[in-house]
Amino acid sequence: MxxxxxxxxxxxxxxxxxxxxxxxxxxQNQDDSRHKNVDKASVSKKDxxxxxxxxxxxxxxxxxxxxxxxxxxxxDIEDAARSQHESxxxxxxxxxxxxxxxxxxxxxxxxxxxxxxxxxxKFAGRVDLEELLNNDSEFLYNFKRLSANNEILDYTxxxxxxxxxxxxxxxxxxxxxNALMSMALRYEELKGSVNPLETLLGFSKQxxxxxxxxxxxxxxTKD
Numbered sequence: 001m002x003x004x005x006x007x008x009x010x011x012x013x014x015x016x017x018x019x020x021x022x023x024x025x026x027x028q029n030q031d032d033s034r035h036k037n038v039d040k041a042s043v044s045k046k047d048x049x050x051x052x053x054x055x056x057x058x059x060x061x062x063x064x065x066x067x068x069x070x071x072x073x074x075x076d077i078e079d080a081a082r083s084q085h086e087s088x089x090x091x092x093x094x095x096x097x098x099x100x101x102x103x104x105x106x107x108x109x110x111x112x113x114x115x116x117x118x119x120x121x122k123f124a125g126r127v128d129l130e131e132l133l134n135n136d137s138e139f140l141y142n143f144k145r146l147s148a149n150n151e152i153l154d155y156t157x158x159x160x161x162x163x164x165x166x167x168x169x170x171x172x173x174x175x176x177x178n179a180l181m182s183m184a185l186r187y188e189e190l191k192g193s194v195n196p197l198e199t200l201l202g203f204s205k206q207x208x209x210x211x212x213x214x215x216x217x218x219x220x221t222k223d
Contacts, residue, residue, distance in 0.1 A: 056195040065145050072197070074156065077149050084146035085212075091139040092214050095132050099125055109133070109212045111147055120211070147210040148201055155204035 058068035065080040066072065093103035107129075108120045117133045117140065119126050133139055193199040 053194050057197050060195060060197050060201070063145070064148050074153070077152055081146060081149035081153065084142050084149065087142045088139065088146055088212065089214065089216060091136065091142070092133070093216065095129060095136070095139075099129055099132065101125065101129075104216050106213070106215045108214070109143070110209065111144065115144065117143060143212070146212065148205075150210040151204035151208050152200060154208035154210065155200070158208060 061072065062068045064077075065084060066076055092107075092109075096105055097103045106121075109117050110120065112118050117130060119130050133143075190196050190199050190203075
């Protein structure tokens with residue numbers, strides 16, 4: 001019998017699942033539980049296969065709504081995020097209307113530590129809307145993918161802004177030196193990762209968490 005080993009910190013953060021399916025995290029937990037109950041002798045006889053770098057990255061890319069193969073470019077992530085943004089915007093407008101709100105109501109949404117959607121504004125009916133959004137598996141799936149793609153885009157934009165001149169690199173101040181060391185360590189971690197895209201997602205989730213702003217009248221993503 002063959003078991004596939006793929007411990008993914010990224011999937012734990014987002015708890016991805018397609019509508020109607022189990023989350024990858026819950027499936028992994030069930031597998032872990034079953035493995036603990038298996039006799040150690042039988043475990044030692046099993047073949048263990050670790051997914052290749054290409055296979056793990058392909059799975060991550062598919063989960064984000066990207067093509068699993070081919071050269072990945074910033075535009076691919078932008079296109080995926082734009083499509084996901086449109087789906088999220090339409091779903092929010094529909095849910096707002098179903099609760100008697102103006103579908104163009106300005107609200108902002110983020111994911112909390114448990115990967116549940118929270119609405120940042122305080123208003124009557126907010127709890128009902130949050131519950132409706134979190135119980136819509138299709139919407140939650142798209143919102144998590146939108147968050148992941150935008151966090152990468154924001155993170156890469158931040159890196160471009162942080163670029164320094166050659167003189168600053170050669171003669172850093174104390175704070176600059178710490179920042180440069182941090183970037184260097186992250187680069188080494190990214191370069192040595194089995195799944196660089198997943199590692200990048202971890203960085204971006206930590207440094208540039210995404211907030212969706214529902215404001216259809218001033219939506220610049222449609223331009």
